[in-house]
Amino acid sequence: MSLEDIDNPLSKEDETAQTKNGFLVLVSKLVFEDKLPVRFMYKTVPAHLNDTGWRLFTGYETPEFLEDELSNLLPVAVEKMIRLDPSLTELLEFNAGTVWERTPGSEGWERVYDFKIPADRVEVEITNDVDEFKH
Template identity: 90%
Template sequence: MSLDDIDKPLSKEDETAQTKNGFLALVSKLVFDEKLPVRFMYKTVPAHLNDTGWRMFTGYETPEFLEDEVTNLLPVDVEKMTTLDPSLTELVEYNAGTVWERTPESEGWERVYDFKIPADTVEVEITNDVSEFKH
């Protein structure tokens, strides 16, 4: 990559060339319980081999709802989601770091550039005290 390439927008081919792994997305329970469409989605780094990294939401989730991921986010086959909503088909090809939304009044999906994708927090203790290492 040269300095001239830094400011060039990536082509769709570059945006979808990432190695594909997994088949599951985490999807808000509201999509199924309330029969609401997916209106906001992002792709994070996959959490495990079956995970695509896609997280799909209706836009009506509260912070409290999102805190209880185990109860409120369901692992769903991405293919099932694209069958339920064919507009997702092209979007799920994009790489990690991609964010999309569609507002109720919009015609289609729009790329979002100012959303910070949440990262899993990992607590690590660092010490230089040799006596704290276990054998």
């Protein structure tokens, strides 16, 4: 299936129109340590200027593995990932909120619409008490 065949009300141009920032993707270390292919990926809002927002996984990561993001997700240059897997080239152009998967034995990537992209947890304290507000 090509990207043009995807049933999507938005055009590819609409789906790739975000300003491009960053040059790094976070990749599961299983891709490198176990030599497994990327089979699942999503784009979140970038965490910093060098981040594209893309998170790439093999599909074999456990919840415990994913909880230790600092140890188990490696920052890798987009160009390196494209050299390892040229099928990522078009996909990495898509906007935040995009999710893709390819199942073993499938011909290519398929768009996923029912996956909820994890959001970073941010603790915020809110007060209406002017005396508690710190400048």
